[in-house]
Amino acid sequence: MSPAATETGRAPTGRGASARVGIIGAGQLARMTQQAAIKLGIELVPLAVSTSDPAAAVAGEKLIGSPDDLEALRALAADCDVVTLDHERVPHRHLAELEREGFALRPGAAAKRYAQDKLYARRALGEAGFPVPEFATTEDADDAAALAERWGGALVLKAIRGGYDGRGVLMLEAASLPGEFPREGEWFAEQRVPIERELSQLIVRGVDGETVAYPLVETVQRDGICIRTVSPARVPSATADACRDLATRLASHIGAVGVLAVELFLTPGGELVLNELALRPHNSGHFTIEGCETSQFENHLRAVLGWPLGATSLRAPAVVMANVLGSDGSDPAELLPDALRAGPVHPHIYGKEARDGRKLGHVTALGQTHEEAEAAATRGAEILAGGSRS
């Protein structure tokens, strides 16, 4: 029996007939979840820091409050049938407390911990036999230097909590370690994995343990930030099968409910190594909005509500998503007509203030070939980013 704290949560109470889902966070993930909620007649209530947050700006009802504030979380939970999350930055003890009080938190605190505490995830999944990189705790620069020497002259330092979009991950050489060891925060060390491709396998798991898998995705990174996803991944079918099997086992093992994104490294030798987990709709699944029968956002809602899951098949031979990253203060909302003029693409604008390096939107393109879809999506995202992505 896998841990499944959420299954003990209280059943949806049903205010009127519409299901009411609270979502902790009001970023672009909650915003895109709202599109699916509108379709299904679900009342989605975000807990937002500000009324101008991407999801708060498109929600009829919202709660304004901090995810650090247990009272705010409790108010959201008390007002909804089910509570889910659009990020990891909620104190774990608050999630555990919500469950203790009988609220239906999905995914549950025990499962969510695998995405909140990277050291815990490495330990627990390593012990359970999942293929994690070699890792070790490290107290200081001397520790780290010794580990780097043992691992061939380099290592990765990872923040135990809170890192995302390249933050919280440091690629360091043994020689430079004394100067570059971070002075704040809690970190652990990991062996660098030789990478042939970075992959992401999205699984959706229902309250009853039903799982569906999306087609395997390649993610293309720059400076630790995903700039593009390509699906289906250009890997042998045995590799794709192995990813699906591994991620499905992992979803059941940790008792995930909703979307689980399993990031994997494929080594030049053909091995799969676990990278990060996310228990929420994930950037590597944005292509599913137009690219698949059922989007990750709709399937996440269906899963957390205990509803049947939808088909995950691709709607075209190739689907590519390119992120729109802020640069030079140019605003994608102004450039949207240009992007629409340039070709058959699906731009999404998140309604966020433009800042350098920030994900402001994305562009999805469907194609008969990977090249066709990649060219269209990349071009669209370049235009929306002000032309500077070349």
Added chain:
Amino acid sequence: MSPAATETGRAPTGRGASARVGIIGAGQLARMTQQAAIKLGIELVPLAVSTSDPAAAVAGEKLIGSPDDLEALRALAADCDVVTLDHERVPHRHLAELEREGFALRPGAAAKRYAQDKLYARRALGEAGFPVPEFATTEDADDAAALAERWGGALVLKAIRGGYDGRGVLMLEAASLPGEFPREGEWFAEQRVPIERELSQLIVRGVDGETVAYPLVETVQRDGICIRTVSPARVPSATADACRDLATRLASHIGAVGVLAVELFLTPGGELVLNELALRPHNSGHFTIEGCETSQFENHLRAVLGWPLGATSLRAPAVVMANVLGSDGSDPAELLPDALRAGPVHPHIYGKEARDGRKLGHVTALGQTHEEAEAAATRGAEILAGGSRS
């Protein structure tokens, strides 16, 4: 030069970089428009009668007010770059006044009149050479009886303004006319057209006159209410071409901006006869959300904002939409899991209070054949309607 009052409207002012679109009305059409607005980063502000209206419940900002109140309309227009509509029930003089004051109303008042005043539309389009049924004004039951005799013993009485979903259309026999002639309202009489199929051709026309056409739709009616749409329509390609050409000419002739739905009768002899017009997203275009490259709602927004229009091609060989009509007080929101379990369908729930005969949602199914899509969509809608649609 076609009438195009909207083109003289003031240019979008751009509050921040996001386009801001006011929509008069907050029903399911505005609600589905909000899904497209979220994607494109557009701020959609509905003028709603109540905060529980389908679109108001999913809008970050809304104005509460009546479409009969010029002050409310003016407040909406002053707060937005462009104003559009999700229904016809706005006094025409108010629309004309908004334009006179320089607001960008799209479609403009002159174009919108073709959907607001059925007698005006018949006269003006008949004079312009479009194929309208034979019609005549009628003051009383005696008038009407004489017309019915002339037309073979029967006629159609139509409310000049305000009819929809079967209301405002009476099919009468000469014999029963004295008793059934309506005592209130303004009506005109029309010859009954022998109907082989009812069709709907959706056109989207931009501010610059660019038009795109969706695949032709068959509409299946019961008691004057559309219960199902089937696309592409099962008619000879010459008929489909003729519908597209007729509707495209009509869109330019009346200076439409945004979606124009042209309802047509196909007679057993293969003639096309105009039925009603709608200048807004239309029930016969709901299939475009999943069924086409670009939905009617997205294209409507793109059109009224002066942006390039999106591709209208079908994503499957056959796409069928079935309306969910209220019956016996059963609520589709409660039945949704059952519908999702029954097959690969796309249900949409409008968040309206369940009442008999009211459109509460719809179900779209894509298929390799018309039969496959029709069976799936119909079954899904039956389940959501409480099983009573057999």
